[in-house]
Amino acid sequence: MINTSTESIIRTTSFNQPSSKQKRLPILLSILFGIIAGLFLIVVIILAILFGHEKNKTIRYSTTPVEIPVNGTNDLCLSPYCIKAANYFLDSIDESVDPCENFYQFSCGNWIKNAKIPEDANSHNTFEIMQLEVNNDIIDLLSSPVSNETIEPNAIGNARRLFSSCINEEAIEEEGIDVILSFINTELGGWPILQGSTWDSSTFDLTNLLTKLGQYNVFTLYYVGTYPDEKNSSSYCIYMGQGSLGLSDRSYYINETGITQAYRQYMKNIALALTNDTSIIDNDINDIFEFEKTISQYFWTPAEQYDQIQDRTNFSNLSSTMNTTFNFTDYLQRIYRFGNVSLIDTDIVTLTELAMLRNVSMIIDQQSSRTIQNYLIWRFMMNMIESMPKKFRNIKQEFKKIYDGITSQKPRSIKCATFVTRNMGLAVSKLYIGKHFDKTAHKESTEMIQYIRSIFTDMINQSIWMDSISKNVAIEKIRVMSQRIGYPDGLDSDNITDLEKIYEEYNFNSSYIQNVFTIIRLAAKHKFQILREPINRKAWTYLNPTDVNANYRPWFNDITLTAAILRSPFFNKDAPKYLNYGGIGMVIGHEFTHGFDSIGRQFDKDGNRIPWWTNETINAFNEQKKCVIEQYNNYTVAQIDMKINGEQTQDENIADNGGLKEAFLAYEKWAQTNPNIDKKLPGLAKYSAEQMFFLNFGKIWCSKSKDQSEKNDLLINVHSPGEFRVIGSISNLVEFDRVFGCKPGQGNSRINKCLVW
Structure with a gap:
């Protein structure tokens, strides 16, 4: 991906992770x-x-x-x-x-x-500005009245109702939190921190609690999901791995800091807002934090997750593979039964972070049931706070001031547009593309893809570290790599059968919290029931057309360009081609290259994770990428005096370097075929078309971030900061040196270029 948008179990490569930042104009x-x-x-x-x-x-x-x-x-x-x-x-x-x-x-x-x-x-950058524009368009689309002559699909009508219930602050305040507390008490076994000494530990059942939370898409200790089988991309299998931490990264728990203090205060303030019994709140909070601190040391970092050896077993052998007192077999059986799926002995289970799963299970054995119950309900509450009345959201905001430097909440309308889009993406996208997508983008981006595909094929052929056998299969992989542009086929048609089928159970009313429970439960149910469904390679997964992003899916060997990214400054039908190639062209090259980075190169043309290069070429690739890892390891973010983790960001850096080169050479090839068409921009006539190509690439990554945001990104983001996505890439291109007359060793031009692609 051009930005981060991943779950902990399965990895897609994404170009960016935008969020909305600005206030909208009428x-x-x-x-x-x-x-x-x-x-x-x-x-x-x-x-x-x-x-x-x-x-x-x-x-x-x-x-x-x-x-x-x-x-x-x-x-x-x-x-x-x-x-x-x-x-x-x-x-x-x-x-x-x-x-x-x-x-x-x-x-x-x-x-x-x-x-x-x-x-x-x-932070503030191009992606956030663009996503804000899209979100504002979505707000207008979801809130505008429907004419009497218009007959809308039920899916869109329900998306409107969900949005309306979300922005109705008065109703949310009136409804309060009784629904949430009732759910915790009747379905989850209560929250001891609120019940004091009256909580009955004899009712504690960890497997039942984790199953119930999983039914509402909450996976704190262990993550479970259904994804294409990496060894056989024509069918699904079960994936299980580590869950998540309240503070995102284990490094935050090592020392006592303002963030750990704010985190505990966050817990306390939420508890105090719900109970008058404060007698043992401090003890409970300390136990919750210490438990999370203990398990955090076993959570893998993004860098450690690279090239990990996944453990693969049959469901019948799961117990012996896990070798823990916690019954993972029973847990999976229960959670898939929620999706009306009965597991059988031959079902494949892929285990990631196996050591973490075992160690956390061991730690749980040594903890009191009260602590575990308190912790799991706390993490559930963290997920629900955005659906609660304003005073609870204000408590969360006080924590966020310390954690990531955000000093005020986004407008409710922006939050609601984001929530509805995340959960009903295709319904919202049908509205969006009907009014805001220029179909010229589909035709022109398809043409650019062909130019870039041709260039990448040449680059593979010219590679000096690949042998001929590996070159041939790599060229075949790029040849058959498919693309999804803008939105799913048929979404813009009058035939709404498929759309209605996807959202046939999505029926909403005026109660926002009830709607939230409905939608997260449906999302979880779908996650499990697809295990027995056939693979649909054309289905849009992991990205919505309204996300300003792009991605590569290794198990399907395809790239996606969303409707929302096919806009200025990445693409415009009236733009000189040097701008489009420096924008969306680089994105296309970036996603192509992901098929041949450290992870992508392990998947063959059909999306199966099997050896398909010779051992000699694999070893040569690993030598080539060392240069990139070391290059980025030596970059320091001056604002916070922290170094980039070159291991963690290696694939995105490889994709940036390869994508920029492919796009530039493709533009040159286009310009040779189409001479004297591109004109210069007024006020910038002294810059050549090739220089303007690089200028658009550079401008796209202009960014400002708060200190804590920079630190969080360096800890968990698989992308380098914008500054080094620019400098790191152009420093390895002899074409950049030629275009700007730079001498190797001067400023941002490396003498020893790191060349993977």
Whole structure:
């Protein structure tokens, strides 16, 4: 992926993980401003060209003047899009910096100087800005009245009802938390921290509790899911591995810090908001934290999860494989029965982080039932707080101020649009693409894919570390790699049968908390019942069309470009091709390359994780990637004085490097076939088309983050920070050196290039 969007068990490669950061403008004012600005531009351009007597005249679209030479305008693109794009760059570039010394500062210096991180965010970047625009569009679509002549699918009607119940703050306050507390007491065995000494430990049943939580998609200790079998991608199998931690990464538990103090205070404040009996709250909280601290040392980090050897067994052999007192066989039987699936002896179970599963089970044996019950209900409450009245959300916000530096909550409408989209993505996407997707993007991105596929094939052929056998099978894999562009086939048609079938059980009313329980229960049920269903390679999984993202699915050997990422600055039908190739072209190359990174290269053309390269080529690949790992290990994020983990980020770095090279060479090939078509941007005429390719790539990664956000990302994100996604990639390209006249060893140009692809 171009950004992170993964679950702990199965790994897809994603381009980015956006979130929304800015406040929305009223749509009518936006439209009016656009019209006035457009008319103003036309008038100014005409006056500048017809009446200017000086050497240069300027037009202003934003804060930066765009120079329009009176003579020789034939090679300039003066369309409204190009003028807007020119200002986009001129507001960002810092020309006091030599691009050969620090291309990131050259591309982003002025943007970084002027950009402000919104109070409801911990960072600010292109993806977040784009996702905010999409979310605002979704808000308008879900809240706008439906005309009497329109007959909408039931799925969309229910998406509207879910959104309406989510934004109805008055009803949420009135309903309170009785539904949640009743569920905890009647279904989960109660929360001891609220019941004090009256909690009855004799009723504790760990297997039953974990099963109930799993039915509501809560997997704290052990994660269970159904995914394509990595050894046989034509069928599903069971995956089980580590759950999650309240503080995300085990490093947070090593020493007492402001974050650990805030975390315990978070627990206490939630408990105090629910009970007047404070006699043993402090003791319970201390036990909860110490238990989580103890198990945290066995949780694998993202870096440790690379190239781990997965344990694969039959269901009949699970007990002997696990060798624990906790009955994992009984647990899986119960949880899959919720999806109306009866497990059989021959069902395949893939175990990840097996040592963690065993160690945590051993620790549980040594803990009191009260502590385990308290901890698991606390983690359930953490998941539910966004569905609770405002005072509970405010308590969470106090913790987030310390944990990730976010000082205020996002608007409720943004949160609700995100929630509905995450849970009813295709229903929302049908509305979105009908109004906001330009189908030109499908045709042009398909053409770009073919150019980039051809270039990557050439790169494989020219590789000096692969033998001929491995080259041939790698070329065949890239040849058959398929693509999903924009949205699923048929989503834009009048035939709604498939959409209605997907959401036939999704029926909502005015009670938000009841709707939340319904939707997470349905999501969990689907996760288990698909075990017996046939694989649908065309199904959209892990990404929604409204996510500003892209990904590669190794078990299906395909790439996905969402409708939401096929927009400026990644793509625009009116943009010069050098901008599109520097934007979405690099994304396409990035996802292609994931098929041949440390993980992707283990899957053959059919998506099966089997040896398909020779041992000599595998060993050579591992030698090549060492250079990339060491390169990024030596980058330090100056803002917090922490180094990047090159092991953890290796695949995304390999994909960035390969994707940028593929996109650049593909643009050159396109330009040779289509000479003299691309025109220059006003005010930027001194830059060549090839330089503008790199400038768009650099500008996309302009980013500002708060200190704690940077630290969290370095601990758990498999992507490098934006600055090093730019510098790391261009430093290995001789093509960049040629285009900007850089000398190897100068600034951000490496002498010894790290070349995997």
